[in-house]
Amino acid sequence: MGKYLISNLVKKNIMKIADLYIRVSTDEQADKGYSQRDQEERLMRYCELKGYTVRNIYIEDYSAKTFNRPQWTKLIAGLRKQRNNKYTTLLLFTKWDRFSRNISQAYQTIDLLNTLRVEPQGIEQPLDLSVPENKMMLAFYLAAPEVENDRRALNVFHGMRRAKKEGRWMGTAPLGYTNQIGEDKRKFIAIHEVEGAILRWAFQQIVDNNFNTEQIWKMVRQKAAGYPRFSKNNFWVAIRNPLYCGKIFIPPFKDENGHFVRGQHEALIPEMLFNEAQQVLDGRKRVIKPKIVSMENLPLRGFLKCPQCGRMLTGSASKGKMGNYYYYYHCSGECKVRFKAENTNKVFVEQLSELIPKPGMIEVYILSVVEDFKNQTKKQDSERRQIISQLEQLNTRMQNARIQKVDGLLDDDDFQMLKQDTNAKIEKLEAELGNLSDKHKEINFLLEKGLKKLLGLDLRYVNGTVEEKREIVSSMFPENLVFDGVQHRTPRLNSAVVLIYQKNSELEGIKKGTNPFELDLSQEVTQLRLELRTHRLRVCCSTN
Ligand SMILES: [Zn+2]
Structure with missing residues (x-):
C-alpha cells in the first residue's frame, strides 16, 4: 500500500x-x-x-x-x-x-x-x-x-513515627554511627569507632573553649582524613544534634507538640557535655576567637590580658623587610600596648619551668607528698595496727584450738563452733583492713598518676602542638595571665600545681614568698589541705 x-x-x-x-x-x-x-x-x-x-x-x-x-x-x-x-x-x-x-x-x-x-x-x-x-x-x-x-506513604509515616517514639533511630545512621542489624533482625545504630571518637573529641574541644568552631572543624578535618562523611556541613549539623547525648526528636504532628524521647542507641557523649557544648555554641560563655593564620606563633592568644586596660590582647603578624613575619600580642584599645610574641612566649616557658620541678624530682616528690598525707591520716594508721593485732590474736587462737583437738582436749563439735566463729571474725577484720589499705593504695596511685602528669608539664608544653599548649595553659591557669613586658602574672593557679610548687621550694630551699607568677599562695593551700583531708584527692590531682 x-x-x-x-x-x-x-x-x-x-x-x-x-x-x-x-x-x-x-x-x-x-x-x-x-x-x-x-x-x-x-x-x-x-x-x-x-x-x-x-x-x-x-x-x-x-x-x-x-x-x-x-x-x-x-x-x-x-x-x-x-x-x-x-x-x-x-x-x-x-x-x-x-x-x-x-x-x-x-x-x-x-x-x-x-x-x-x-x-x-x-x-x-x-x-x-x-x-x-x-x-x-x-x-x-x-x-x-x-x-x-498516599495510603502507603501514610502507613510508612506512622510506622516511622511509632518507631521513633520507641526511641529507635530511623534511616541512615548519622555521622559517628553505623547502621546495624541485631540478632532479633531489628535495625539499630551503633557508635562508629573512628567517626565516633573524632566527634567525641570535637564536643570536648567545644566545651574546653580554647578554639572557635571553625578552628575545631579544621582539626577535625585533618583527623577525619579518609572518612568522607565528615563534610563541613555534616559536622556543623552534628554538633547541634541531641542524638549524640541519647535523645531523639519527635517532630510536631497534628495536636502533638514536638518533643524528645530517650533513644535506644548508645549515647556518644553525656547529656551534660552536650548541653555545655550548646551553651558555648550559643555564645553564652566566653568565646576565644583567635585567628587561625598565626596560631602557631601566638599560643597564648586569648589567655593574655592587657596590663594597662585589662582587655584581652589580640595577636597579629607584620611582614618584615626580608619578607619574614613578626608576630605580636597587642591591645586593641587606645593604650597601644604591644609585645613581641617571641619574647612573650619565651618568658612564659621560663616561668612555667620554674614552677614545675624537674623530672628527676618525681619520686622524691611523691614520697614527700605521701608523707604529708600520712601525717594527716595517722588515725587510720592506728586503726590498721589495731586490726592487725586483733587478726594475729585470732590466728593464734585457731592454732591453739587445733593443737587441743589433736591432743583430744577439744571435741569435734566444739572445735567446729570455735572455727566458724573465729573465721567469721577474721573475714570481717580482713575486709576492714582491705578497705583501709585500698584507700592508701588509691591515694598513691592517684598521686603518681596526677603528679607525674603535672611534673612533665613544662616539657610537654614546649614540645606540644598549639592545641596541647593551649590545653596546658587553660588547665593550669584558671584565670587570665597579665604580661607586663618582663614577666607574666596571674591571680590563681590550679591547686595541685600550687602544692607541687610549695613542696619544690621546701626541697630545693627556695625562700618563701617568691614564686614565678607572683601568686598569693596562702589561700590556695588551705583549700587544698581541706581537699586532702576529705580524701577528694581526685579533684586536684587529675589534670584532664
Ligand atoms: Zn590595653
Missing part, C-alpha cells in the same frame, strides 16, 4: 492510526502486567484486533506525577507537527495510570490532545470521554493509584 492510499483510507475513517505510549517505572517493574514487554504485547494485540496502524511507540521510564517526562515531551512535539492533519489519531496505553496519576493535569492534557486531534485511550479501561458522566470514571481510574500511594 502506498502512502497516498493510506492517508485516504484514514481520511475516510476506514483506517485508524495509533501511537503507543508505554510507561514503566523501576519500582513497578516487578508488578505483574506493568513490564514494558507486557504492555507492548497487549497494545499490539489490541491494534491488530481493531485493525489500527501503529505509527510510533514511546517507551517511558519515568514517574507519572507530572507530564514533564522526556518521552512524553517528544510525543507532544511529534503530534504538534501533524496538527494540520484533518483526521484524528489515537494515543493508546494500557491503563489510565500509565497516562497520569494527577487528575487536574490529566484533564488539561486531554484538552491539549483534543486540540491536536488526538484521542487518548486506556485499552483496558475504555472510556468515551464525549459522555460527560464518564469523566467521573476517569477521575476514579486516575485517582485510584494515587490514593494507594
Whole structure:
C-alpha cells in the first residue's frame, strides 16, 4: 500500500492510526502486567484486533506525577507537527495510570490532545470521554493509584513515627554511627569507632573553649582524613544534634507538640557535655576567637590580658623587610600596648619551668607528698595496727584450738563452733583492713598518676602542638595571665600545681614568698589541705 492510499483510507475513517505510549517505572517493574514487554504485547494485540496502524511507540521510564517526562515531551512535539492533519489519531496505553496519576493535569492534557486531534485511550479501561458522566470514571481510574500511594506513604509515616517514639533511630545512621542489624533482625545504630571518637573529641574541644568552631572543624578535618562523611556541613549539623547525648526528636504532628524521647542507641557523649557544648555554641560563655593564620606563633592568644586596660590582647603578624613575619600580642584599645610574641612566649616557658620541678624530682616528690598525707591520716594508721593485732590474736587462737583437738582436749563439735566463729571474725577484720589499705593504695596511685602528669608539664608544653599548649595553659591557669613586658602574672593557679610548687621550694630551699607568677599562695593551700583531708584527692590531682 502506498502512502497516498493510506492517508485516504484514514481520511475516510476506514483506517485508524495509533501511537503507543508505554510507561514503566523501576519500582513497578516487578508488578505483574506493568513490564514494558507486557504492555507492548497487549497494545499490539489490541491494534491488530481493531485493525489500527501503529505509527510510533514511546517507551517511558519515568514517574507519572507530572507530564514533564522526556518521552512524553517528544510525543507532544511529534503530534504538534501533524496538527494540520484533518483526521484524528489515537494515543493508546494500557491503563489510565500509565497516562497520569494527577487528575487536574490529566484533564488539561486531554484538552491539549483534543486540540491536536488526538484521542487518548486506556485499552483496558475504555472510556468515551464525549459522555460527560464518564469523566467521573476517569477521575476514579486516575485517582485510584494515587490514593494507594498516599495510603502507603501514610502507613510508612506512622510506622516511622511509632518507631521513633520507641526511641529507635530511623534511616541512615548519622555521622559517628553505623547502621546495624541485631540478632532479633531489628535495625539499630551503633557508635562508629573512628567517626565516633573524632566527634567525641570535637564536643570536648567545644566545651574546653580554647578554639572557635571553625578552628575545631579544621582539626577535625585533618583527623577525619579518609572518612568522607565528615563534610563541613555534616559536622556543623552534628554538633547541634541531641542524638549524640541519647535523645531523639519527635517532630510536631497534628495536636502533638514536638518533643524528645530517650533513644535506644548508645549515647556518644553525656547529656551534660552536650548541653555545655550548646551553651558555648550559643555564645553564652566566653568565646576565644583567635585567628587561625598565626596560631602557631601566638599560643597564648586569648589567655593574655592587657596590663594597662585589662582587655584581652589580640595577636597579629607584620611582614618584615626580608619578607619574614613578626608576630605580636597587642591591645586593641587606645593604650597601644604591644609585645613581641617571641619574647612573650619565651618568658612564659621560663616561668612555667620554674614552677614545675624537674623530672628527676618525681619520686622524691611523691614520697614527700605521701608523707604529708600520712601525717594527716595517722588515725587510720592506728586503726590498721589495731586490726592487725586483733587478726594475729585470732590466728593464734585457731592454732591453739587445733593443737587441743589433736591432743583430744577439744571435741569435734566444739572445735567446729570455735572455727566458724573465729573465721567469721577474721573475714570481717580482713575486709576492714582491705578497705583501709585500698584507700592508701588509691591515694598513691592517684598521686603518681596526677603528679607525674603535672611534673612533665613544662616539657610537654614546649614540645606540644598549639592545641596541647593551649590545653596546658587553660588547665593550669584558671584565670587570665597579665604580661607586663618582663614577666607574666596571674591571680590563681590550679591547686595541685600550687602544692607541687610549695613542696619544690621546701626541697630545693627556695625562700618563701617568691614564686614565678607572683601568686598569693596562702589561700590556695588551705583549700587544698581541706581537699586532702576529705580524701577528694581526685579533684586536684587529675589534670584532664
Ligand atoms: Zn590595653
